[in-house]
Amino acid sequence: MRLPDYHTHTARCGHACGDPSAYVMAARSRGLLGIGIADHLPLLPEPDPELSMGLSDLGHYVAEVQALKTAYPGYVFLGIEADYRPHTVSDVASILKDHPFDYTIGSVHHLGAWGFDDPRQIDEYADRDIDDVWTEYLELVGDAAESGLFTILGHLDLVKKFGYRPTRTLAIELDRLVERIARAGILVEINTAGLHKPVGEAYPTLDILRRLWAAGVAITFGSDAHRPEEVGRDFAHAVELARAAGYRGFACLETGLYGRRAHVRIRQFDAADASPGRPAAGSTGASSS
Ligand code: ZN
Numbered sequence: 001m002r003l004p005d006y007h008t009h010t011a012r013c014g015h016a017c018g019d020p021s022a023y024v025m026a027a028r029s030r031g032l033l034g035i036g037i038a039d040h041l042p043l044l045p046e047p048d049p050e051l052s053m054g055l056s057d058l059g060h061y062v063a064e065v066q067a068l069k070t071a072y073p074g075y076v077f078l079g080i081e082a083d084y085r086p087h088t089v090s091d092v093a094s095i096l097k098d099h100p101f102d103y104t105i106g107s108v109h110h111l112g113a114w115g116f117d118d119p120r121q122i123d124e125y126a127d128r129d130i131d132d133v134w135t136e137y138l139e140l141v142g143d144a145a146e147s148g149l150f151t152i153l154g155h156l157d158l159v160k161k162f163g164y165r166p167t168r169t170l171a172i173e174l175d176r177l178v179e180r181i182a183r184a185g186i187l188v189e190i191n192t193a194g195l196h197k198p199v200g201e202a203y204p205t206l207d208i209l210r211r212l213w214a215a216g217v218a219i220t221f222g223s224d225a226h227r228p229e230e231v232g233r234d235f236a237h238a239v240e241l242a243r244a245a246g247y248r249g250f251a252c253l254e255t256g257l258y259g260r261r262a263h264v265r266i267r268q269f270d271a272a273d274a275s276p277g278r279p280a281a282g283s284t285g286a287s288s289s
Pocket residue numbers: 009013015016040226
């Protein structure tokens with residue numbers, strides 16, 4: 001499938017396996033368009049060895065992926081997944097600035113001190129108002145989008161991971177978030193890892209994707225692979241979701257000229273990526289040649 005996977009982790013984070021080259025091999029053998037390694041930036045202010053590499057590993061990580069970029073020019077990209085937390089924004093900003101990342105994924109995994117997507121902290125849901133959890137989360141994602149630190153917003157509705165849904169529609173909050181994302185010009189990934197979590201669906205939902213499409217927000221793809229065999233997992237489904245939402249193309253990274261950092265380009269889906277039996281509904285124009 002001619003799609004890129006920009007969200008992959010490596011053994012350095014302490015809860016994944018495989019080194020970056022194994023992920024690159026997996027992407028090549030699956031015929032992906034390109035691959036980004038985006039391991040977890042050390043969690044600040046306190047790095048957690050079960051969540052990320054230590055700060056002293058960051059240079060090794062960068063060097064390792066840069067060697068792969070040299071070996072596979074234009075195919076491999078150096079990324080990082082950074083936590084968005086209001087009290088660590090300036091520290092994260094300076095780390096990001098000090099390293100030659102091609103792109104960054106911004107993710108919200110915490111509400112205050114609570115790691116709401118961490119299975120070790122799942123009991124906290126029982127003590128919370130779920131609608132408050134959702135609105136607080138969506139607000140932070142909007143802040144992350146507007147921070148200017150990130151290329152891609154990670155798993156946009158991660159807060160659904162364990163299946164805790166809001167009791168009301170949150171249409172106003174979602175519209176406001178999508179507007180903030182559109183104005184910020186940040187990309188949103190379709191992240192297929194959610195299909196393998198209790199919630200059993202990709203991030204974000206089709207409803208949110210429709211809103212993003214209507215607002216003109218570009219999408220990319222990420223498996224959030226934590227093992228090489230998960231690279232590109234369920235991307236056929238991801239394309240179906242994108243198409244159902246109205247998308248006819250996606251954003252991909254390209255190597256910058258003169259050794260500069262990667263830039264973003266929009267590509268159309270290949271005809272081969274169309275799901276069989278589904279008419280190209282909504283496709284504009286009747287240009288056939
Ligand atoms: Zn992880």
